[in-house]
Amino acid sequence: MARAARAHGHEVLFATGAQFEPTLSGLGLRTEAVGVPIGAGFAAASGNSPTRPEPGSDEWLSLVVRVFGAELPRSYAADLLPVLEGFTPDLVVHEAGNHGAALAARHAGIPGVCHGFGKQNPAHFPGFDAALRGIADEFGIALPAGDLRTVGNPYLDIFPASLQDAEFLAAVDRTPLRPVPFAGGGELPPQAVGPRTRPLVYLTLGTGFGDPAVLRAAIGGLATLDVDVIVAAGPSVAADALGGLPANVSVHEWVPQAELLDHVDLVVHHGGSGTTLAALGAGLPQLVLPQGADQFGNAETISSAGAGAQLLGAEVTAEAVHDAARALLADEKPREVAERVAAEIAAMPSPEEIAARLADFT
Template sequence: MRMIFTSLASYGHLYPLLPLAVAARDAGHEIVFATAPEFHPTLDKAGLEPAPAGISIRQAFQEIFTGDPRSQGEVPKDELEQHIGRAFGRIMPERFMADLAPLIEQRRPDLVVYETGNPGGLFAAHTAGVPAMCHGFGRVSYNGDAASTFVEPLAAFAAELGITGDTRLAWGRPYLDICPPSVQEPQFLAGARRVPVRPVGWSEPGDLPSGVLGRDRGRPLVYLTLGTTPMSQAHLLASAVHGLAALEADVLVATGPSVDVAALGDVPSNVRLEAWVPQSELLPHVDLVVHHGGSGTTMSAFSAGVPQLVLPQGADQFTNAEATTAVGAGTQLLGDEVTTEAVRDNARRLLTDSAVADVARKLAEEVAAMPSPQEVAEQLPQYA
C-alpha cells in the first residue's frame, strides 16, 4: 500500500508520527513523508523518503509580520491570537494543500496520514478523493489553549471545501490517538473515532551522557528541559537550575537550541548542561523530569513512568500541566510561581512522594498496554 505522511516542520509535530511511519515502512508499505525541507535530514536518518511540502511555523509568522516593526512582545494579546489563527487556520493549511496536490497526483497514495496540526494534509487528500486519517501528538484540549484561536478559521476553510463536522474531532475521520485514555479529554474520548497507538518517544540516535548508565540509583537524577521551541527562557531555566541544584541529586539539563548558555552563569557542580540529549533513551533512567509541558515530553514521561514538575509557558503546555496534575502524576508552577525556592521544594516533594510515584507507574502500565506502532501499521489498510 502507498501512503503519504505529512506534518508541520517542528519537532513536536513531526516526531510523534515517525514511529508509525517507520513501522509502516517496515511492514512493506511504500511511505513518503512530506514536510518542509529543514526536517528532511531527520527523515533521512529515519530511513524515510522525504518530499518538500509547506512552510515552517516561523516562515508563516514572518509572512504575517512582514513590514511590522514591532516585536512579538509589543503585539496586543487579542491581535496576536488573530495572527495565530491566521497562521494555523489558513496560511499553513493553504500552502501544504497546494504542495501536496501534485505529490498526491504523482504518487497516487491509498492513504494520507496527517498530524492534527497540519489539516492541509486532509484538505489535499479530500480534494483528490483519497482517504485520510489524523495522527495526534498528545492530549486534545477543548478550552484554554492556543488551538482555540484557529478552530474557527479552520472550520471555515474546511466548509469551503465541503468538509463538515467537528474540527476538534478531525471532522469525523479516524484519529490515531497516542494519549493514554486516563489523561485524555473526556469530550474527545466520547466523540472521536479513536485508533489507539502507543506513544513511542523518538530522538535522533546518540549516546547518553556519561554517568547515566551504571550510576548509583541511591542518588536521584533529575532531568530538566524547556523544549526546542525558540522563546526567551534563559531566566526561567536559571531559576529551575538553581532550585534543582539545591537538592541532594544530580541534575542533567538539556538547554536546547534557543538558550544562551552563558546567560545561566556559573552552575553548581551537581548540574550538567548538554545542548542535546536522546530524550527517549534518557527518561527511563531519571527519577524526575522538570519541563515546559510540551506534548512530546509529557507523553514520554507518561511512557517512562516518571513524575513530572511542569512549568508551562504557552500553547498546549497549560492543559498538559493541568492534566498531569489532575491525575496525580506531578504538579505545576505557573508564571510568577516559578521561583528557585518553589522549584526546589516541589521537586524535593515529588522525589519522595510515593503516591505520585504509584500514579506515574500505573500510567506507564496503561501506555504499555496500548497497541504498538507495529500492530497499528498492520491495521492501516482497512482505513484506505
Template sequence: MRLLFTALGAHGHLFPLMPLAAAAREAGHHVVFATANDFRPTLEKAGLEPATAGLTIGEAFAAQFPGFEPGLARRELPPEELAATIGRVFGRVMPERFATDLRGLFEQHRPDLVVYEVGNPGGLFAAKTAGIPAIGHGFGRVSSDGLMADIDRSMREYADELGITEEGPAWGTPFVDICPPSVQAPEFLASAHRVPLRPVGWSDSGELPDGVADHSRPLVYLTLGTTPMSKQGVLASAIAGLSGLDADVLVATGPSLDPASLGEVPPNVRLAAWVPQSALLPHVDLVVHHGGSGTTLGAFAAGAPQLVLPQGADQFANAEMVLSAGVGTRLLGDEVTAESVHSDAARLLSDSAVADAVRGLADEVAGMPSPAEVAAQLPQYT
C-alpha cells in the same frame, strides 16, 4: 500500499508520527513523509523518503510579521491580536500552503492513504479535495480551550471555502490517538473514531551523557523544549532551585539558547544543548519541563513524575493533565521561583502517592497497541 505522512515543520509535530511511519515502512508499505525542508536530514536518517511541503512555524510567522524574531510577536502584540494572529497562522496560513504543496505531490506520489498530523489539517484538506482516504494522528490530549478556539475558527473558515463540512479535530476521519484514555478529554473519547497507539518516544540517535545509565543518586532532567522562546529566566530559576537537591541535574538548553549564557552552574548540574530524550527518559527520576506533548507523554511511558512549567500553546492543558492525573505538579508564571521549584521537586522525588500514580499510568501506556500493531491496521482505512 502507498502511504503519505505529513506533519508541521516542528519537532513536536513531526516526532509523534515517526514511530508509526517507521513501522509502516518495516511492514513493506511505500512511505513518503512530507514536511518542511528543514527536517529532510531527520527523515533520511530514519530511512524514510522525504518530500518537501509547507512552511516551518518560523516561516509562517515571518509571513505575518516583517522582521520576525522568536518572541517578538508575544512581546509586542496585545493578547487579543496575538491570539487572532496565532489562530490565523496555524488555522489558515500553514494549512493552505501545505494543501497547495501536497496537491502537487499527489501527482508524483498518488497515495492510497494520507496520514496527517492533526495540527496540520492541510494534509486532510488536500486529501479530501483529491478524493484520497485520510486518517488523523494526534500528538497528545485534544483540547479546544484558549488559543485552540482561534485556530479552530480559522480552520473552519478555510474548510468552508473548500466545501468540507465535517468538524475537527478528527474532521470525520479515524484518529490515531497516542494519549492514554485515562487522561484524554472525555468529550473526545465519547465522540471520536479512535485508533489507540502507544506513545513511543522518538529523537535523533546519540550517546547518553556519561553516568546517566548507572547513576547512584536521583537524576533530574530539565528541558524547556526545542522551540525558540524567551526562556533564559525560567531556566535560570529552575536550575537554581534544582541545584539545591541531593540529586544530579541534567539540563537540555535547546538549540535556541547558548549554554554559556547561563553562566557558571553548581557542580551537580550539567548543561547540554541537546540530549537523546527518548533514550534518556527511562533513566530519569524527575522531569522538569515546559509541558510539550512529547515530553509529557514520554514521561508517562517512562514512569517519571513531572514538574511542569508551561510557557504557551497546549502546554497549559498538558500541565493540567499532569496535575489531574496525580503524576506531578505545575508552576505558572510568577510562581516559577528557585524556592518553589526546589520545594515541588523535593516533594515529587519522595511522594509515595505520586509514585503509585506514575506506575499506574506507565502500565496503562505499556498496554496500548504498538506501532507495528497499528501499522497492520492501516490498509483497512484505504
C-alpha cells in the same frame, strides 16, 4: 508509524518541512519538502510585524486562528496537492495540527487519518472552524459539518484515554496508538550511567521554547537539593548563558532523551507533548514549567491527575522549584500515578500493530 508502515511492506512518503529532511532521510525514509515553518506562518498572518500580541489576549487568539486556521493550511495544501498527484497514495496520515494535509487529501479524493500528538483541547479557538472552512472554499473542498479538529477523519490517539478530554473521546472515531519516544542516538551523560548514590533529575525546556532565565531559576532550585541534575539546554539556549554551574549540574545541548528517562527519578520540563508522554511512559513524576502552545494544558493534566506538579509564569523561582521538586521526590503518590499511566500506555497498540491495520482506513 512511518517506519512501522514501511516495515509492514507499505510504500511510504513522508511529506514535511525541509528542516526535518536530514533526520528522516537518515532513517531511510523517502521525503518531500512541503509547507512553511510555523514562524513563517506567524510572520505572514501578522503582516511581518516585529511585535506579537500578549499570549492569551484576544489579539493573540485571533493571530493563532489566522496562523493555524488559514496561513499554514493554505501553504501546506497548495504544496501537497501536486505531491499527492505524483505519488497517488491510498491513504494520507496527517498530524492533528496539520489541517492543510487533510484538505489536500480531501481535494485529491484520498482517505485520511488524523494522527494525534497529545491531549486534545476541550474546544477550538473561537473562529478556527470558520477560518479553515474559508481556506477549504478557496480550494473547492467540501468539509463535513461539526467539529473540524480531525477534519472528519478517524483519529489515531497517542494520548492515554484516562487523561484525554472526555468530550473529545465521545465525539471521534478513535483508535489508540502507543506513543513511542524517538531519539536519534548519541551517548548518555556520565551522570546517567555511572554509580548512583542519590536521585537524578532531568531538566529541559525542549527545542522551541528555551528561556535562559527560566533554566537558571530551575537550575538554582534543583542544585540545592541532594541530587544530580542533567540539563538539556536545546539549540535555543547557549550553555554560557546559564552562568556558573554548581558541581552537581551538567549542561548539554542535546541528550538522547528516550534512553535517558530509564535512568532518572524526576523530569522537570516545559510540558511539550513529546516529553510529557515520554515521562508518563517511563512512569516518572513530572514538574512542569509551561512556556507556550499546548504546554499549559499538559501541565494542568499532569497536576490534576496527581502525576506531578506545575509552576506557572512568575511562580518559577529557584525556591519554588526547590520545594516542588523536593516534594515530588519524597512523595510516592506521583510516581504511583505515573506508573499506572505507564501501564496503560504499554497496553496501547504498538505502531507495528496499527501499521498492519492501515488498510482498514482506506
